[in-house]
Amino acid sequence: MRFATYAERGRERVGVLDDAELLHPVDAASLIEVLDELPAAGAAALDGPPGPPVSAVRLLPPLRPPSIRDFVTFEEHVEGMRGGDGVPGQWYTAPTFYFGNPHSVLGPHANVPMPPGTERFDFELEVAAVVARAGRDLTPEQAGTHIAGYTIFNDWSARDLQAAEMTVGLGPCKGKDTALSLGPWLVTPDELAGHRDADGLLRLALTAEVNGEVVGSDLLSNMSWTFEELVAYASRGTEVRPGDVLGSGTCGNGGCLAELWNRGSDRPPLRPGDTVRLTVEGIGELSTTVVAGAVSHPLPAARRRPRHRPGG
Known part of the structure; x- marks a missing residue:
């Protein structure tokens, strides 16, 4: 089944798509409410009358995740991003991730603003698994029953800002x-x-296009860990909860512009007016246009303070 969240007459609705691309409203205020019972919720909705065709509504993000973990599971992407320096040995020991910003999530066709201060804006072609129900210290076998489904994930990146801040070690x-x-x-x-x-x-076949030109393609099966293993690792010593999003990390072979730059490409960074289309076999596509963002308001450099101590 395919579940969407969409705007209709000023309301946010949840629906399941039928074979004719019609949305059948699901009895839920949000998709997160029914993640642990999607087949039953979808079957009940499909038994009812259809709502609008998907082409007639504005699609919103499928859900508003409480947390986002983005992994780096494609060895070829790591090679490309390191510009020939090789893959760190630590990468092979565990599926590394960082936490993303759940307040920055946009829908599949929403315009994407340039981050303030960047000159090197980039896309990243990924797939994400969504957690169905809470779990802690799961095995990969257990984790399979905790996956509600999959969606396309574009981890937009300001490469110049990213490179600068990562020199600090964070x-x-x-x-x-x-x-x-x-x-x-x-x-x-x-x-x-x-x-x-x-x-x-x-x-699953993955394809990235910029302004109608294919710039990257890969297979999702080139991941070095399964999504079940990612969920199990994410739950180690903590809890995953309904709606948590776990990204695969960027695919290889042109899954982002930075990988191409590090391999010698002179392709320019994204600019306002550029359209990025990401397609994943069996899931669908995201087609989004970059627009101008906010002005970067300057901040002072760090103040070099005298190091006083209590009682001094």
């Missing part, structure tokens, strides 16, 4: 703080079961 932070696109809908695992390979990875 981040990425402001470099990935302005926008994150999800959509167009949430696809339940049963829809993609036929795409699994012998290792349990989803063999």
Whole structure:
């Protein structure tokens, strides 16, 4: 099943798509409310009368995630981003991730503003799994039943801001703080079961285009960990909760412009007016246009303070 969140007559609605691309309203205020019972909620909605065609509504993000973890699971992407320096040995030991900003989530076709102060704006082609219900210290086998479905994830990145802040040993932070696109809908695992390979990875074709030109393509099955393993690792020593989003990380072979730059490409960074289209087999596509962002208001450099101590 495919579940969407959409705007209709000033209201936010949840619906499930039928084969004719009609939305059947789901009895829920948000998709998160029914993540643990999607098949039943979808079946009940499909038994009722259809609502509008999906082409007649404005699609919103499928959900508003309480947290976002973005992993880096494609070895080729790591190689490309490091410009020939090789993959760190630590990368092979565990699926590393950073936390994203849940307040920056945009819908599948919403315009994306340039982050203030950047001159090197970039997209990132990813797929995300959405957590269905709470769990802690899960095994990969247990984690499979905690995945509600999958959606496309575009981790927009201000590469110059990201590079500067990561020299401090933290981040990425402001470099990935302005926008994150999800959509167009949430696809339940049963829809993609036929795409699994012998290792349990989803063999889905991924394509990235800028202004109609293909700049990258890969297979999701080139991930070095399964989504079940990502959920299990995310739950280690803590809790994952309904609606948590876990990104695959950027695919290789042109899954972002920075990888191409590090391989010698002179392709320019994204600018206002550029349209990025990301397509994932079995899920759908995001097509979004970059627009001008806010002005960057200057801040002073760090104040070099005298180091007084209590009682001094």
